[in-house]
Amino acid sequence: MINNSKSILCFAVVVFLILSAIEATETEVMTDGAPEFKNSCLDMHDQCSFWAKEGECQTNPNYMLSNCMKSCKVCSENASLEDFDEFGLTVAQNLEMKEILAAVENYGVAQEVDFPQKKLVLFVIRRTISYMKLFVNAKHPTHRLSNESISKCKNNHPDCSVWASHGECETNETVMIFNCGPACRLCHKIEQN
Numbered sequence: 245m246i247n248n249s250k251s252i253l254c255f256a257v258v259v260f261l262i263l264s265a266i267e268a269t270e271t272e273v274m275t276d277g278a279p280e281f282k283n284s285c286l287d288m289h290d291q292c293s294f295w296a297k298e299g300e301c302q303t304n305p306n307y308m309l310s311n312c313m314k315s316c317k318v319c320s321e322n323a324s325l326e327d328f329d330e331f332g333l334t335v336a337q338n339l340e341m342k343e344i345l346a347a348v349e350n351y352g353v354a355q356e357v358d359f360p361q362k363k364l365v366l367f368v369i370r371r372t373i374s375y376m377k378l379f380v381n382a383k384h385p386t387h388r389l390s391n392e393s394i395s396k397c398k399n400n401h402p403d404c405s406v407w408a409s410h411g412e413c414e415t416n417e418t419v420m421i422f423n424c425g426p427a428c429r430l431c432h433k434i435e436q437n
Contacts, residue, residue, distance in 0.1 A: 352399030
């Protein structure tokens with residue numbers, strides 16, 4: 245029992261030292277009263293550059309923009325707190341927002357972003373794009389929707405993504421299928437109704 249306790253204690257000390265070393269390289273440094281982040285432009289995985297070349301910075305931004313910053317080229321030499329907008333989005337996230345708002349227009353009308361829930365709505369839009377690319381319009385789909393269903397599956401209202409983020413896809417599924425199929429990821433149900 246004592247040896248086991250010593251092993252656990254040693255393990256905890258090693259973990260603490262490793263985490264302290266990591267934190268020391270990532271902490272903010274005060275210069276002239278403005279906080280700056282030291283060594284924040286890193287790739288946290290050895291496959292980041294490969295993934296970035298494959299387009300994952302756009303396809304999977306939640307992971308890539310925070311874990312593969314160097315490969316996605318979203319770093320600045322002196323990132324400061326001013327780099328965040330009033331909703332907590334970084335400059336890179338705002339650039340990504342513009343890209344995904346343009347991309348989601350391929351699946352219906354331009355989508356509005358509900359600012360109090362900006363991050364959640366952007367998540368819904370990213371999910372919409374993935375669903376439409378990888379499921380509805382995939383080159384090799386797991387099952388094929390009819391061309392008629394695909395043509396009917398559009399976001400017909402600018403608030404589809406906002407409504408989806410508020411749970412309307414589940415609450416009012418029948419209405420949402422025909423008005424906001426992509427945002428709700430319900431295109432496959434068009435044929436059933």
